[in-house]
Amino acid sequence: MSQSPMPQSKIRCLLGMLGTDVHSKGIRTLAQLLRDRGVEVIYLGEHNTARGMINATIAEDADLVGLSFSTATYLHYTRDLMEQMRAAGLGDVPVMLGGLIHADDEPALREMGVRGIFGPGSTMDQIVAFLQSATGKTLPSGISASGA
Amino acid sequence: MSVDSQVDTQDADLQLIDALARGELRIAARLITRIESGDSSVASILSKLHARGGNTTVLGVTGPPGAGKSTLVDRLLQQFRHRGQRVAVLAVDPSSPFSGGAILGDRIRMNQHSADEGVFIRSMAARGRLGGLAVAAGDALQVLDAMGWDLIVVETVGVGQSEIDILRHAHTVVIVQTPASGDAVQSVKAGLLEVGDIFVVNKADTAGADRMQSNLREATAFRADPHDPACWLPPVLKTQATYGSGIDAVIEAIDAHTHHRLTHPARWAQRLRAQMRVLLLEQLIDLQRRRTVEDPAHQQRFERALDEVLARRCDPHTAARKLLDASE
Ligand SMILES: Nc1nc2c(ncn2[C@@H]2O[C@H](COP(=O)(O)OP(=O)(O)OP(=O)(O)O)[C@@H](O)[C@H]2O)c(=O)[nH]1
Ligand SMILES: [Mg+2]
Numbered sequence: 395m396s397q398s399p400m401p402q403s404k405i406r407c408l409l410g411m412l413g414t415d416v417h418s419k420g421i422r423t424l425a426q427l428l429r430d431r432g433v434e435v436i437y438l439g440e441h442n443t444a445r446g447m448i449n450a451t452i453a454e455d456a457d458l459v460g461l462s463f464s465t466a467t468y469l470h471y472t473r474d475l476m477e478q479m480r481a482a483g484l485g486d487v488p489v490m491l492g493g494l495i496h497a498d499d500e501p502a503l504r505e506m507g508v509r510g511i512f513g514p515g516s517t518m519d520q521i522v523a524f525l526q527s528a529t530g531k532t533l534p535s536g537i538s539a540s541g542a
Numbered sequence: 543m544s545v546d547s548q549v550d551t552q553d554a555d556l557q558l559i560d561a562l563a564r565g566e567l568r569i570a571a572r573l574i575t576r577i578e579s580g581d582s583s584v585a586s587i588l589s590k591l592h593a594r595g596g597n598t599t600v601l602g603v604t605g606p607p608g609a610g611k612s613t614l615v616d617r618l619l620q621q622f623r624h625r626g627q628r629v630a631v632l633a634v635d636p637s638s639p640f641s642g643g644a645i646l647g648d649r650i651r652m653n654q655h656s657a658d659e660g661v662f663i664r665s666m667a668a669r670g671r672l673g674g675l676a677v678a679a680g681d682a683l684q685v686l687d688a689m690g691w692d693l694i695v696v697e698t699v700g701v702g703q704s705e706i707d708i709l710r711h712a713h714t715v716v717i718v719q720t721p722a723s724g725d726a727v728q729s730v731k732a733g734l735l736e737v738g739d740i741f742v743v744n745k746a747d748t749a750g751a752d753r754m755q756s757n758l759r760e761a762t763a764f765r766a767d768p769h770d771p772a773c774w775l776p777p778v779l780k781t782q783a784t785y786g787s788g789i790d791a792v793i794e795a796i797d798a799h800t801h802h803r804l805t806h807p808a809r810w811a812q813r814l815r816a817q818m819r820v821l822l823l824e825q826l827i828d829l830q831r832r833r834t835v836e837d838p839a840h841q842q843r844f845e846r847a848l849d850e851v852l853a854r855r856c857d858p859h860t861a862a863r864k865l866l867d868a869s870e
Contacts, residue, residue, distance in 0.1 A: 403579045404578075404579070404642070404667070406575075425645050426645065428643065429638055429641060429643035429644055429645050430641050430643060431643060432642045432643040433643045434637075434644045434646060434667050435645045436646045436649065436665055437645050437646065437647045437650060438653070439650040439653070441653070442653070442656070443656070445656070445657040446656030446657050447656075449656055449657065450649060450656065452567050452568050452571055453567060453571055453662055453664050454571065454646075454664060454665060455568075455571040455572055455574065455575040483568075534641065
């Protein structure tokens with residue numbers, strides 16, 4: 395067998411959409427690309443509430459939370475989630491945003507505590523680098539640093 | 543290990559067990575992560591959990607990919623919640639054999655319970671560990687057992703042996719098929735016909751459901767024992783999980799099976815013994831494999847034995863015996 399006998403600490407990443415946003419194609423693609431890089435993606439799909447996301451973060455012991463937005467409502471939803479996460483004692487879990495995020499809004503999002511912002515044009519390598527630095531865990535090397 | 547640190551471990555373990563019993567979700571979730579990653583420091587706590595464990599009924603749900611297992615579990619959760627039961631779900635999915643990553647998507651189908659404090663859902667990936675999946679899932683089930691849920695549901699994809707092995711932790715096993723599964727005897731993975739307590743033909747809204755149902759009835763008929771009128775005969779039911787139809791009958795069958803188990807304790811003790819026997823054997827094999835193959839101290843010896851076998855100076859049978867003796 396080629397697999398390593400050593401115990402592995404995988405990166406567990408929650409991915410989902412909040413509110414009424416239904417353009418899930420981007421986030422589904424991201425889920426597949428992350429899986430191919432060795433990430434365990436807990437895929438929540440669309441129509442999640444902040445409460446549901448928080449319960450999932452706790453139960454799944456997620457290392458980080460990724461949200462995707464395709465509508466302009468992201469400031470509102472993100473602020474609400476960040477506040478509720480802090481109140482639930484999850485302030486230390488990194489949150490990243492992807493999708494149609496305007497560069498103008500980045501400072502406000504950072505102010506709320508969002509750690510990673512990946513708007514249009516972001517590359518997989520950037521996202522993967524963020525995942526590793528934000529969680530302090532390493533992904534298996536040799537899997538398609540070039541691919542995707 | 544010094545006496546002091548042993549005492550510390552004891553204390554820490556007992557505190558952890560208290561926290562689990564109080565239902566502290568984060569602590570439970572982190573312990574399951576340690577189990578998943580193969581952290582050997584969980585051994586002492588698992589041993590304590592085992593000593594007190596075995597209290598919660600475990601319902602196993604398995605079947606081919608996409609059969610509707612999670613949708614069915616979601617519907618069952620609705621009913622269990624309706625009668626006030628608090629339920630934990632362990633959803634096991636395969637990892638990608640190429641990257642080791644996974645997409646764990648069972649939660650989406652159970653989203654309506656996402657804000658319900660009476661439901662706890664944890665996903666687990668297979669991580670491609672040889673034989674390790676059933677062991678890790680069994681350990682995770684011990685953690686859930688210690689939390690005092692009224693019921694535990696474990697969903698696994700019925701494709702490999704280790705998934706089938708997980709069902710050895712279940713008191714009641716539900717096998718989900720669909721009309722598209724084809725010939726019943728061939729589609730129901732070898733072994734599942736023997737371990738299923740309830741068979742469900744889901745997607746009964748699609749063509750061929752009746753045929754699948756009667757095929758499954760035939761295929762499970764061998765379970766009837768004319769000398770034993772009290773033996774459990776697995777019912778074969780039809781459901782449309784997305785529309786919620788047929789669910790009541792599944793709940794009734796689960797209740798009936800539980801009742802059968804409780805009213806036939808000798809029979810259940812026999813089954814439990816058979817299940818535990820396999821689990822213990824698996825642990826033994828796992829341990830032995832780690833000792834003789836994966837432990838660096840023994841790897842060299844293993845490689846040398848392999849050389850001998852390849853050169854035909856020693857046969858595999860004798861070589862294995864020698865390795866076993868040397869690892870004592
Ligand atoms: N037509 C029909 N579709 C159904 C039924 N039950 C589930 N489905 C659909 O089947 C698909 C798979 O359902 P899941 O519940 O995710 O199936 P699963 O067996 O848990 O899938 P995996 O965990 O990925 O193996 C979804 O699109 C469901 O909506 C049903 O009774 N009829
Ligand atoms: Mg499923």
